[in-house]
Amino acid sequence: MPTVRIPTPLRKLTNNHEEVVASGATLGAVLDELNATFPGLGERIVDENGVIRRFVNIFVNDEDVRFLQEKETPIKEADVISIVPAIAGG
Amino acid sequence: MSKKPFFNNLKCRECGRLYEKEAIHICEFDFGPLEAAYDYDAIRSVLTRELIESRPQTMWRYRELLPIDGEPTVGTQVGFTPLVKADRLAKALGIRELWIKNDSVNYPTLSFKDRVVSVALSRARELGFEVVACASTGNLANSVAANAANAGLKSYVLIPSNLEQGKVLGSLVYGTNVIGIKGPYDQVNRLCSEIAGKYGWGFVNVNLRPYYAEGSKTMGFEIAEQLGWKLPRHTVACMASGSLLTKIHKAYKEFIDLGIVEQSDFTIHGAQASGCSPISTAFKAGSEMVKPVQNPDTIAKSLAIGTPADGYYAIRSMKETGGSCEDCSDEEIVEGIKLLAETTGIFAETAGGVTVACAKKLIETGKIPKDESAVLCITGHGLKTQEAIIGKVGEPRVIGASLREFEALVADEVNVKS
Numbered sequence: 001m002p003t004v005r006i007p008t009p010l011r012k013l014t015n016n017h018e019e020v021v022a023s024g025a026t027l028g029a030v031l032d033e034l035n036a037t038f039p040g041l042g043e044r045i046v047d048e049n050g051v052i053r054r055f056v057n058i059f060v061n062d063e064d065v066r067f068l069q070e071k072e073t074p075i076k077e078a079d080v081i082s083i084v085p086a087i088a089g090g
Numbered sequence: 091m092s093k094k095p096f097f098n099n100l101k102c103r104e105c106g107r108l109y110e111k112e113a114i115h116i117c118e119f120d121f122g123p124l125e126a127a128y129d130y131d132a133i134r135s136v137l138t139r140e141l142i143e144s145r146p147q148t149m150w151r152y153r154e155l156l157p158i159d160g161e162p163t164v165g166t167q168v169g170f171t172p173l174v175k176a177d178r179l180a181k182a183l184g185i186r187e188l189w190i191k192n193d194s195v196n197y198p199t200l201s202f203k204d205r206v207v208s209v210a211l212s213r214a215r216e217l218g219f220e221v222v223a224c225a226s227t228g229n230l231a232n233s234v235a236a237n238a239a240n241a242g243l244k245s246y247v248l249i250p251s252n253l254e255q256g257k258v259l260g261s262l263v264y265g266t267n268v269i270g271i272k273g274p275y276d277q278v279n280r281l282c283s284e285i286a287g288k289y290g291w292g293f294v295n296v297n298l299r300p301y302y303a304e305g306s307k308t309m310g311f312e313i314a315e316q317l318g319w320k321l322p323r324h325t326v327a328c329m330a331s332g333s334l335l336t337k338i339h340k341a342y343k344e345f346i347d348l349g350i351v352e353q354s355d356f357t358i359h360g361a362q363a364s365g366c367s368p369i370s371t372a373f374k375a376g377s378e379m380v381k382p383v384q385n386p387d388t389i390a391k392s393l394a395i396g397t398p399a400d401g402y403y404a405i406r407s408m409k410e411t412g413g414s415c416e417d418c419s420d421e422e423i424v425e426g427i428k429l430l431a432e433t434t435g436i437f438a439e440t441a442g443g444v445t446v447a448c449a450k451k452l453i454e455t456g457k458i459p460k461d462e463s464a465v466l467c468i469t470g471h472g473l474k475t476q477e478a479i480i481g482k483v484g485e486p487r488v489i490g491a492s493l494r495e496f497e498a499l500v501a502d503e504v505n506v507k508s
Contacts, residue, residue, distance in 0.1 A: 054121075087279050090279075090331075
């Protein structure tokens with residue numbers, strides 16, 4: 001199953017696991033399953049309209065999903081999904 | 091200095107939830123950035139122009155408005171860089187009055203980043219960190235390395251592996267651990283975000299970001315003080331993540347709210363390189379949705395951030411103050427560096443070339459009216475990005491140590507005193 005890497009601020013919701021697994025054919029489906037397993041996680045990542053929040057970056061195998069198909073991005077079994085907060089310049 | 095607590099909490103910029111002032115940087119609920127929250131009434135009751143003027147000329151003269159608990163312990167000499175009246179550049183650009191805020195001579199590493207690092211590392215010590223780190227396009231790495239060396243903190247700096255030589259050497263020399271990452275800055279950023287969650291390090295622009303970012307306000311405070319406790323009519327700042335611009339805006343607003351300066355119209359404009367202009371592109375399209383740039387391609391490497399964390403807020407600051415946004419080509423950046431150097435004697439890095447080139451466009455298009463006054467924020471020194479101008483500013487003319495050869499060389503240029 002695809003692996004999802006959880007950022008520190010959300011680990012309270014995943015029993016402190018930094019990596020979890022969740023299945024789904026698209027990123028949206030994976031996020032839905034994550035939310036079913038860890039209630040409350042979904043709303044942290046997408047807003048009330050179902051759109052990925054402004055300050056959340058999601059990467060599938062190191063590629064920003066905004067360059068892929070956002071929530072419609074197809075997900076394969078071995079994919080690694082990272083949820084990463086935006087960080088400041090440097 | 092007063093023992094009253096002026097800095098109380100971190101606060102989510104989106105939803106306003108309050109957090110303890112720890113090494114955290116985003117809201118658990120909406121991922122909004124956390125910002126320092128102050129007791130402005132307490133600050134108002136003590137902070138006056140006279141008090142500020144009585145203190146040493148460093149950025150710490152505005153100490154009540156910076157987010158640390160005790161006295162600063164790192165970077166106590168940073169800031170209060172010159173504000174230079176640039177009459178010859180004003181004439182060249184066709185504007186009535188022009189000033190350069192010259193952070194290319196900031197102490198100790200010749201960029202505005204010493205301001206943010208001074209706050210971040212002072213706070214890192216208060217929070218008990220022994221290792222500090224950063225993701226950087228160069229200037230921040232230099233500053234973390236130098237200030238950590240002086241403070242006796244161990245440091246790791248992560249940079250894109252293709253940075254300018256001056257910026258790489260300018261970190262290595264301090265004995266820091268420099269790690270080059272294959273890929274653009276945004277990849278470095280992502281990696282650091284994951285490292286910061288795993289190691290107990292103080293990452294100045296990740297888990298210490300709320301403290302770090304506030305340091306940029308001092309550039310705005312100094313501009314206002316150096317103009318005789320007045321806000322500039324126009325300010326132009328370059329944008330990478332957009333943080334500096336938003337913090338200059340915050341600084342001006344704080345000074346107004348505290349009665350340190352009188353309320354007056356002020357406008358803040360942003361400058362980007364066309365090879366990585368996500369904020370400028372969104373602004374010009376009238377959008378607040380900043381679309382990331384996947385493969386930044388510009389000689390202004392310090393501005394090459396494709397996913398600007400504060401892009402949204404930078405756009406809001408520009409809109410709120412009636413400002414505009416411009417971007418410029420690599421050729422225009424080099425022309426900007428040369429024009430600034432030839433008219434003011436200030437040698438800026440590529441980001442400074444961006445600021446000058448975009449200011450030129452803003453003046454030409456009337457976004458900055460010719461009969462008004464502007465401050466250009468120059469954020470880093472040109473010696474750090476020499477590659478950008480090699481072969482573009484001429485070569486020395488070499489002759490033997492002979493008066494005859496010299497006279498032949500300059501015969502058409504100068505009159506000899508007889």
